[in-house]
Amino acid sequence: MNNAAAVFNTSTLIVSQKAKLIEINNQYTVSNDQGHVLATVNQVGQSKAKKVLRLVSNLDQYMTHKLEIADTNGEVLMRLTRPRKIIKSTIIVADANDNEIGRIVQENMIGKIHFAMEVNGQKVGSIRAESWLAWDFRIEDASGNEIARIDKTWAGALKEMFTTADNYAVSIKTTIEQPLLSLVVAAALSVDTALKQDSN
Numbered sequence: 508m509n510n511a512a513a514v515f516n517t518s519t520l521i522v523s524q525k526a527k528l529i530e531i532n533n534q535y536t537v538s539n540d541q542g543h544v545l546a547t548v549n550q551v552g553q554s555k556a557k558k559v560l561r562l563v564s565n566l567d568q569y570m571t572h573k574l575e576i577a578d579t580n581g582e583v584l585m586r587l588t589r590p591r592k593i594i595k596s597t598i599i600v601a602d603a604n605d606n607e608i609g610r611i612v613q614e615n616m617i618g619k620i621h622f623a624m625e626v627n628g629q630k631v632g633s634i635r636a637e638s639w640l641a642w643d644f645r646i647e648d649a650s651g652n653e654i655a656r657i658d659k660t661w662a663g664a665l666k667e668m669f670t671t672a673d674n675y676a677v678s679i680k681t682t683i684e685q686p687l688l689s690l691v692v693a694a695a696l697s698v699d700t701a702l703k704q705d706s707n
Contacts, residue, residue, distance in 0.1 A: 518540075519678050523674045534550065551573050571591045574587040576692075582603070583603040586602070587601075609626040609627075631648070
């Protein structure tokens with residue numbers, strides 16, 4: 508199985524933010540539950556002026572953010588764009604050729620944050636925070652069945668990684684067909700940059 512397929516065929520993904528002295532470019536590694544790196548997530552397309560604004564202000568949520576998910580050979584698997592937001596935000600999920608797969612759309616402003624996953628304007632699933640802090644997410648299909656989870660705590664073989672705040676686990680609980688699977692993986696890999704910021 509190649510790394511591209513592995514990202515979409517692994518039941519547990521461990522997402523680890525790379526520690527940097529000053530957080531300007533968001534960067535992550537994605538591993539399986541044995542610690543083998545499957546992909547990286549990198550923020551791209553930032554100008555020098557934008558980096559300065561991120562450093563000296565709290566304007567992150569009002570800026571456009573672009574992420575690239577690439578396999579270990581550097582081949583882009585998906586591109587995620589979160590346009591600048593005024594009130595509610597949207598994440599546009601595209602393939603490596605910039606063809607839109609679907610969107611993750613914020614649905615509320617008050618209470619536990621939740622998002623719709625849409626394909627061609629039709630809701631195919633949802634992402635629901637389970638607390639006001641919005642660090643644990645339940646991912647559901649269109650019928651409301653839980654199909655995946657995003658958690659800050661995990662009892663697997665790499666449990667010691669979860670002593671830091673920059674790691675979380677994505678557990679896919681059932682077989683998910685495309686394009687919903689791509690949206691689930693995209694949501695899981697963008698939770699810190701795109702989803703968590705919107706819960707603040």
